[in-house]
Amino acid sequence: MQFFKHDAELVRLLATCEAEVARARTNDDLLQVIGRLQSFKGGLKFDHAQPLVLVMLAIVSAIPAMAGVVVMWFIAACFGVASLIIWMSRKATFDEMPKRIARKCSFLSNGLWDPGGTAEERFTQLSGEFEDYERGNDSRRIVDSAGGTYQGSRHQLPFVFHHLRYVNSHYKSKSDGESERVYESFDRFSLVVDFPWVTGVMVCSDLPKKKRTKPKVFETTSDDFNRNFIFTGDDLACAKFATPTTLAFLLRLCRQLKKVNLEFSSEGRLCLSFDDAEVMAYKDPGTFEDLSGFYANIKRGLELPGLFPVLALVHELAELHDNNFDLPMKVADEMEQ
Known part of the structure; x- marks a missing residue:
């Protein structure tokens, strides 16, 4: 399971940082979040180990499917879709984090706040x-x-x-x-x-x-x-x-x-x-x-x-x-x- 450890820790870090950005009351709070990201061991890049494993399973499942085992097409498709969803969700989370920090910084720098409600x-x-x-x-x-x-x-x-x-x-x-x-x-x-x-x-x-x-x-x-x-x-x-x-x-x-x-x-x-x-x-x-x-x-x-x-x-x-x-x-x- 060491193979998946880096990505799992990075997912947890981003989730924690997202919550801290939402609670931030000063720019110093935001700087502490960025400091945590800077100190993360292994770098802020996903290895995409889990999606890659799912892709490999999809390929393996496709072999008997091509031999006529129809149900394996469904299994291969599930593995492929799951891989894509995980990859896209992690990329979106990573891409959105600096935008969230910047938005909150613009609020704090100019005396603005979230008006509340949906x-x-x-x-x-x-x-x-x-x-x-x-x-x-x-x-x-x-x-x-x-x-x-x-x-x-x-x-x-x-x-x-x-x-x-x-x-x-x-x-x-x-x-x-x-x-x-x-x-x-x-x-x-x-x-x-x-x-x-x-x-x-x-x-x-x-x-x-x-x-x-x-x-x-x-x-x-x-x-x-x-x-x-x-x-x-x-x-x-x-x-x-x-x-x-x-x-x-x-x-x-x-x-x-x-x-x-x-x-x-x-x-x-x-x-x-x-x-x-x-x-x-x-x-x-x-x-x-x-x-x-x-x-x-x-x-x-x-x-x-x-x-x-x-x-x-x-x-x-x-x-x-x-x-x-x-x-x-x-x-x-x-x-x-």
Whole structure:
């Protein structure tokens, strides 16, 4: 059994490290995980002893199968499939570990946290509050989420970032006259921010194809704005929202974010959605192929240079519409992180 020992120990190590990454509260915790990986004897590569043995058994089983023992085809196939599953699962675990560490490092470096609950629960809540999530006629799901609080000069803005994946399907005719179902996936991103100053207004440069109701468009005095956005909502709320300064701000925003939408719900929250993946992007810290370099990058922390400028824009919009509300409490210096 010594033949299988290295792979078994590496599997246990990766499982332990995965749990420790999930529990990590500081970058030092992550560095300790990487240190354990660095000190692992035998190197961070699977020998694939078990899959190789299963492949050999599959080959041996195929010999009597070719001689006419039909049941041996089934046994050979089982050995072959088991070998493939084990090999792929171990490779996936190994490839995902540096990504998990990098994601957690980006959270810890920027004061973010997991918002809790399942992705399905979060999507159900969001789709019930915002029409912007009515996309994808085949499937729709949240890939990842991150919560945080942005502290501006005047307001504290709790937010949750969501990465969503939608799938549309349609039938396409082939040259032989038959039709086949074609699937097309696309990603979209959103920031859901506590925003009590505006409710019941929607400003879209990219309307969802499937709408609950046909919107009544509110025309502003700006032709440039009317060409770039579809502006809907209660007439009084729209008129109050559409100040010249706000319209100029939104035109600037649509030049900075691709296919940007703003939806202000009746519950006092803003859904700012867009197509820009780089908003939540961080520099790739590398892989386990260069553990010392990976360690150094995690030690430095992973900044999110695209996120906070967008949150600053949301704060700027809040400053344009906060005159009738008490300011939310600022983050006190003594608050726990």
